[in-house]
Amino acid sequence: MNIKFYKYQGAGNDFILIDHREASLKNIDTKAVAQLCDRRFGIGADGLMFLLNSDGYDFEMVYHNADGNVGSMCGNGGRCIVAFAKHLGIFDTETNFLAVDGPHYAKISAEGNWVELQMIDVDTINNDEEAFVLNTGSPHYVKEVEGLETMDVYTEGYNIRNNETYKTNGINVNFVEKKPDHFFVRTFERGVEDETYACGTGVTAVAMAMAKKQNQIGQVVTPIVVLGGNMEINFSYDGQKFTDVFLCGPAEKVFEGEINL
Structure with missing residues (x-):
């Protein structure tokens, strides 16, 4: 079976995207998804997304982790599928789509490489x-550290993700270091089971945790630097609830092609 695919990346978080509006998900199983995401024997990616038709929305996003299993919400994946949908001509500058955690609104720059994605309220x-623990569409653990540039994120993240508290359902582990004008973040992602260059729901969780810690009430804009580039999280915080949450950053097409499964 030949499959047409597109490769996108958002701040170094890379994904395989497949336009599946005219096909059935049952045609591609978990093993096949894992094979496509394999960096040595497949295309290579942190995850794979199917774009489907959805009544009442421009499209639906179905996300699979690199291990092949259906995943929880992926923020950078959401931004990339928005750029992909624009490429397919599904919308122009603003869109409403459906994901596993519910409806999402997003807007994209005229150039098509900067996406602002509305995330769920928390x-x-x-x-x-x-550490802080919260769910921004996916579960996250946020710990503030020093010396993050040289930290062994894989080992530390793996140990937390697999400890007695989190090993059953798993958790994404974020380490954050405060810099003069931004936060530097590195993340160990469940499902990928490795450090990734960026994690959208992760940096959103970090921004919220740091706002709570610093009691930043009102409109908050948080610049974030990850291994894959620069991102920004905007929200309103009243001391109890985070609303009007937007994950902002780059989303770019890398290449497209066909692969035989």
Whole structure:
């Protein structure tokens, strides 16, 4: 079976995208998805997304982790599929689409390489000792550290993701270091089971956790630097709830092609 695919990346978080509006998801199973995402024997990606038709929305996003399993919400994946949908001519500058965590609104720059994606509201942040735990469409653990540039993120993240508290359902582990004019973030992602160059729901969780810690009430704009580039998170925070949450950053097509499964 020949499959037409597109490769996109958002701040170094890379994805395979497939226009599946005229096909059935049952044609591609978990094993095949994992094979496509394999960086040595497939195309290589942090995840794979199918774009489907959806009544009442411009399209639907179905996201699979690199291990082949259906995943929770992926923020950078959401931004990339918005850029992909614009490429397909589904919308012009603004869109409403459906994802696993519900409806999302997004807008894209005229050049088509900067996407602002509205994320879900969040009203609960818990603590695990000094770390913060919250769900921004996917579950996240946020820990503030020093010396993040040289930290062994894989080992530290793997150990937290697989400890007694989180090993059953898994959790994404974010380490953050405060810089003079931004936060530097590195993330170990469940499903990929490795550090990725960026994580959209992760940097959103970091921005919220740091706003709560610093009691930043009102409109908050948080510049974030990840291994794959620069991002920005905007939201309103009243001390209890985060609303009007936008994940902003680049989303660019890398290449397209066909592969036989």
